[in-house]
Amino acid sequence: METVKAKVREFLRGYIADHDFADDEDIFASGYANSLFVMQLIYMVEREFGVTVADDDLEFANFQSIDAVAAFITSKTATPVGA
């Protein structure tokens, strides 16, 4: 779980330099995120964690915060990633 969060946080930093997101902070609330960002976030999740994001998974709730992404990846992988 922590590795997943660290990866997501690292991804966010490559995108938005001057803001540290809390685990439960809404990434989309502040106008930081745009459609390009979402695409890249989805590609990153698929590439880094080997999960397939199906059309039905394209829900706001799955990507809204660092916590949400981590929970989504955990739910998609048979064995939890990391500790």
Added chain:
Amino acid sequence: MTKHKTVKCLVWDLDNTLWDGVLLEGDDVKPFPHALATLKALDERGILHSVASRNDPEAALAKLREFGLEDYFLYPQIGWQAKSMSLKAIASDINIGVDALAFVDDQPFEREEVAFALPDVLCIDATEVATMLDMPEFTPRFVTEDSRRRRQMYRADQHRKVVEADFEGAQEAFLESLRMRFTIKEATQEDLQRAEELTLRTNQLNTTGYTYSYRELEAVLASDRHLLLTAALEDRYGPYGTIGLALVEKADTSWTIKLLLMSCRVMSRGVGTILISHIKRLARDRGVRLLGEFVPTGRNRQMLITYKFNRFSEVERRGELAVFEADLTTIPPDPRYVHVVTPLRSSNQ
């Protein structure tokens, strides 16, 4: 759709196609006058050009420069690789489908190699260069201000890409450095040709793939039940032109986005959300629900993602068509790296 798609980029062989002779055999090569005429006429029509040539890159580029032609060719591929590889690279660099390319070469072997590897490419014998201008594939329905400027706009893109690749730091900082200016306005008569062109040319960033003819758009413009918005972008490197379009159908209690599209050239600029937020604010101010239609075309998944992550949720499905409704309670502020100009807001329409 029409059977023949309009070609977006013509890829030229050089030796004995663009110019008379074989450069590396020491010929004093000169461009064929009919090739020059075709090159310039197609450029005027907004059709792009590139090169796929087996040649020494420096020598060939020096010749193009000497003839004053270098600026006509985007992402020229000069080397020893298979021409099908060169065509793939060109399509990818310009960010268009391979099926929007045409390839002209005097050698049957090269045309067959390309036709075999990339069956969607229109392959043309060099003997046809003079008559090519009459082919329907090279005859767009309209030549708009944007099409005439297309080559310059793609050259600016080429330059932006180099700058972006060299840029160190967060992506947002790069976007900020572009000093983008995004203008949303209600379409007028002068925008209709470009609007029709956009519905025909835009496949990936298109929510429904509905195409509208000039006449249909004219009717939309006259109707007070419709809102037709265009979006234009420019940055420090120059204009991108009119790159976005939204058609909204206005009923008494709900508005429906029938079509929302953005040119692929602005895919990495994050401006789609700004157009959506603008429509959301208009609907919220009017006190109506905002719906958006989505029809999967096999190439437009990004627009499904765009709707979903702009707080639209599915409320209805009729076969392939999905109808989404926007959550208008939270509309995020526009990103600070873009200066948004919306003359509409002030008049409150």
